[in-house]
Amino acid sequence: MWTDEVRKLKQEKNAVILAHNYQIPEIQDIADFTGDSLALSRIAAKTDADVIVFCGVHFMAESAKILSPDKTVLIPDADAGCSLADSITADQLREWKAQHPDALVVSYVNTTAEVKALTDICCTSSNAVDVVNSIDPDQEILFCPDQFLGAHVKRETGRENIRIWAGECHVHAGINGKDLADQAAAHPEAPLYIHPECGCANSAIYLAGEGVIDPQRVHMLSTGGMLEQAGRDTEGTVLVATEVGMLHQLQQASPAVDFQPVNPKASCTYMKMITPEKLVASLREMRDEVTVPEDVAAKARQSLERMIAIGNPGSGE
Numbered sequence: 001m002w003t004d005e006v007r008k009l010k011q012e013k014n015a016v017i018l019a020h021n022y023q024i025p026e027i028q029d030i031a032d033f034t035g036d037s038l039a040l041s042r043i044a045a046k047t048d049a050d051v052i053v054f055c056g057v058h059f060m061a062e063s064a065k066i067l068s069p070d071k072t073v074l075i076p077d078a079d080a081g082c083s084l085a086d087s088i089t090a091d092q093l094r095e096w097k098a099q100h101p102d103a104l105v106v107s108y109v110n111t112t113a114e115v116k117a118l119t120d121i122c123c124t125s126s127n128a129v130d131v132v133n134s135i136d137p138d139q140e141i142l143f144c145p146d147q148f149l150g151a152h153v154k155r156e157t158g159r160e161n162i163r164i165w166a167g168e169c170h171v172h173a174g175i176n177g178k179d180l181a182d183q184a185a186a187h188p189e190a191p192l193y194i195h196p197e198c199g200c201a202n203s204a205i206y207l208a209g210e211g212v213i214d215p216q217r218v219h220m221l222s223t224g225g226m227l228e229q230a231g232r233d234t235e236g237t238v239l240v241a242t243e244v245g246m247l248h249q250l251q252q253a254s255p256a257v258d259f260q261p262v263n264p265k266a267s268c269t270y271m272k273m274i275t276p277e278k279l280v281a282s283l284r285e286m287r288d289e290v291t292v293p294e295d296v297a298a299k300a301r302q303s304l305e306r307m308i309a310i311g312n313p314g315s316g317e
């Protein structure tokens with residue numbers, strides 16, 4: 001069995017296995033910890049493991065390395081990228097900053113280490129509003145890379161001096177307002193768990209504002225927030241607007257609830273590149289190692305630590 005092989009190799013290498021919530025169920029089940037990217041990186045940093053195997057996408061493994069510079073960090077497939085992190089490069093951010101030299105940069109954690117190093121303060125989907133509210137109201141802000149999360153923050157804070165980068169995740173952008181309106185009409189009593197990165201997030205607010213959906217039904221939640229809310233919703237149907245891998249954790253958290261995806265095709269191909277075979281090979285051959293140059297890591301760590309210092313470490317994707 002591949003699971004026996006993973007357990008044996010894990011002991012031999014003194015490794016800890018992390019699985020993001022969007023991984024396939026078999027990977028989630030073999031992992032030592034399953035959760036959102038930042039929480040996993042923080043947990044791994046506190047373990048005495050020599051090796052971290054991050055079953056997720058590349059920027060997440062970079063975050064683990066930033067917070068655990070002395071541990072070896074592996075990802076079972078270094079090609080597992082992220083369309084959202086790719087939507088702003090370090091060069092693009094440098095250019096944007098040059099156009100607005102007095103602005104502060106707030107970046108969602110779905111960014112490369114290089115982009116984090118150019119960032120003043122990071123944020124997650126659950127603390128983005130708190131992070132922006134912690135900044136002087138007269139201070140201009142550049143928010144990147146996610147336009148839907150940026151729109152959510154702008155709406156919640158009421159700030160006008162915030163410029164938003166037009167990036168998006170192809171999976172979350174594909175969960176649109178029509179899917180949401182159709183599902184909400186088909187399940188008129190069901191609560192809605194909506195990740196603020198979703199294309200439908202603005203629609204949910206709009207539909208709630210128009211009285212089409214009862215605002216009480218709409219919960220804008222990070223993946224960690226969804227799990228907490230699942231502990232409170234103990235029966236009936238719940239509609240979930242995020243990547244479909246999340247349903248496995250939600251179903252375990254609240255087995256009597258029927259969790260239904262708003263878009264059943266919302267599956268991240270990058271996340272699904274991590275397979276049991278690649279996990280075994282990763283541990284056996286100690287690949288693919290993820291490294292971050294120390295000067296980049298030091299600056300990126302500062303932008304993460306400034307976020308943690310505001311008192312709500314948050315949970316991201």
Ligand code: SF4
Binds near residue numbers: 084110170172
């Ligand atoms: S679901 Fe979107 S944001 Fe998340 S890893 Fe995949 S591409 Fe990136």
